[in-house]
Structures are given as structure tokens and as C-alpha cells.
Amino acid sequence: MPVKPRRRRLARRALGAAAVGTLAWVTATTGVPGGAPQHSGPTTALVADGAPGSAVEDFSYPQADKILAEKNIVLKRGDGHITLADCVGGTGLLEIMAREKTDKICFKVVGDSGWLTLEIPAVYAIRGNDYTTAVDMTVGTEEKSFDITKNAWTPVGEAADTEGREHMLVEIRSSK
Template sequence: MKAHVETAAKPHRKKFIARTLLSAAAAGAVVWGVLAAGAPGGGDGGRAVSVVDEAPGYAVEDFAYPGADRILQERGIVLKRGDGHITLADCASGTGLLQVMARRQEDPICFRTVGTSGWLTMEIPAVYVVKGNDYTTQVDMTVGAEEKSFDIEKNTWTAVGESADEQGREHLLVEIRTNK
């Protein structure tokens, strides 16, 4: 009798396994069809969308000074562009700052320098003296169509612009460059 049970069970198991495999294959085909056609309600009309189309654009540094409009309004200083190693600072915030004196400003204008080198372009009219720090510093100035560069002595005041000009003409500070 044992042999009879085994022979009767074998065809039943085969049918069960065949139906299970067929159902799994059919479900897999349906899933594959849905994925290949695009999920309904995706908003793309069933077309494939490239990930590149949705990627953010490139970040391009324009070196514009952050908050320049606010600084112009509050302080009357035009800060244009720089590499981030020379930044406007509160003169009371510490030592080792570059200090710029201009006739049209009541207080000194201070800049913090960091890194091994830096540059900052600006427009500060009527600059007549600059105090250096531990960096080798050069300032570029204009008077009319003429351009002049001045080397700033480390940790001391250096006459620039109108105080260094034989004719006493008003100079515009246009760039600061530093090297350690």
C-alpha cells in the first residue's frame, strides 16, 4: 500500500509544481511589462526620462563678493570680486588686520587676510594710507586714467594715494593683493 500512495502522490506534486512555476512566470511577465512600459500616473506619458535631464546645473564660481550691495548701502564701499582670502572685517574683531584710511570714511576700513595668498577688487575713493599686517601686500590705485601700485610695509602705516602723490590728487583703491 505504501507504494500505491507514493505513485498517486507523484502526479499530484508534479501538477502543483508546474502550476506554481507557471503562475510565477506569468506574474514576472506582467511586472516586466509594466516596468518596460513605464508606471501609470508617472506624468511622463510612458516615456523613459534620462537622469541627466534632471541633474542640477554646474556650480560656476564668479568670485563676486557676497553681500556687496548691503555693504555699499551701509558703508559706502564697493566690494567687487575676490578669492575669499581677503574679507571685510570689523576693526575691533582682532589684531593682524589690514587697515585702510580714506578721507570720506570716518573710521578705518579693515580687512582680514587668510591663506597663503589673496586678492580683492573694490572701489574705495580718497584712500591716503594703509597699515599692513604680516603679509606682503600690494595695493593698486587709479587717479584719472593713470594706474599706480604701492607696496605696503608689514605691520606699519604706508602713505599711498594722495599722501604719496606730488600733486595731492585723490586716488581710488581698486585692488589689494597679499602673499604670505
């Protein structure tokens, strides 16, 4: 009985993955592909009968502690598609105005969609970019969502609240 095309593809993928794993093992243990050992330092160990180890992504924002210390902005978690950016450097950024900050806070959005959880108090306006963007904000125990107008300033938080209460920005979601 002939092998079906789907099984052939799966077999080719398995063989390709085995070849890549072997090359990675040779490189890790010798220093160069196909070369002799370069040093007598620590060796690598096989995991679970030769299967590769796994990496677990917790979506924590990289260098969040440094950003908190330098800029007093709490960045918690995200998918990496919305990142803090220098406002001076460009166009197409999400721009955030907060009463407690003298300068705008900017974020760059890349890819088809992105999300970021954070804490910025007293946010009152956000300028959108080419993405469809929504933000979640809290005031006390109440949570409010705002749709951000593309490429224009949108009043949010206390600027959109009839009581003028201070709101904290807690999440940004963007998509194309």
C-alpha cells in the same frame, strides 16, 4: 597583465565619487541616508545621464549691495581670502584710511594668498599685516601700484603723490 598602481588609484577615486554621488541622491530624495521618503515635495532630476551638475563661481563679493548701502564701500570681486572685517575685533588686519571716512576700514586676510577688487575713494594710508601686500590705485586714467610695508603704516594715494591728487583704491593682493 597586472593593473598599474596609478590606474588602481584612478579606479578607487571613480568608485568613491560614485558612492558619494549615490549617497547624495539617496539623501536628497528620501531626506535621510537609507531612509524612506519624508515628504511628497519636489523631486530631484538627474543631469546628463546621472552626472552631477556643475557650479560656476563668478567670484562676486557676497552681500556687496548690503555693504554698499550700509558702509558706502564698493566690494566687487575676490577669491574669498580678503574680507571686510570689524576693526574693533582684532589684530593682524589690513587697515585703510580714507579722507571721506571717519573710521578705518579693515580687511582680514586668510590662507596663503588673496585678492579683492573694490572701490574706496580718497585713500591716503594703509597699515599692513604679516602678509606681503600690494595695492592698485587710480587717479584719473592713471593706475599706480604701491607695496605696503608689513605691520606698519604706508603712505599711498594722495599722501604719496607729489601733486596731492585723490586716488581710488581698486585692488588688494596679499600673499605669505
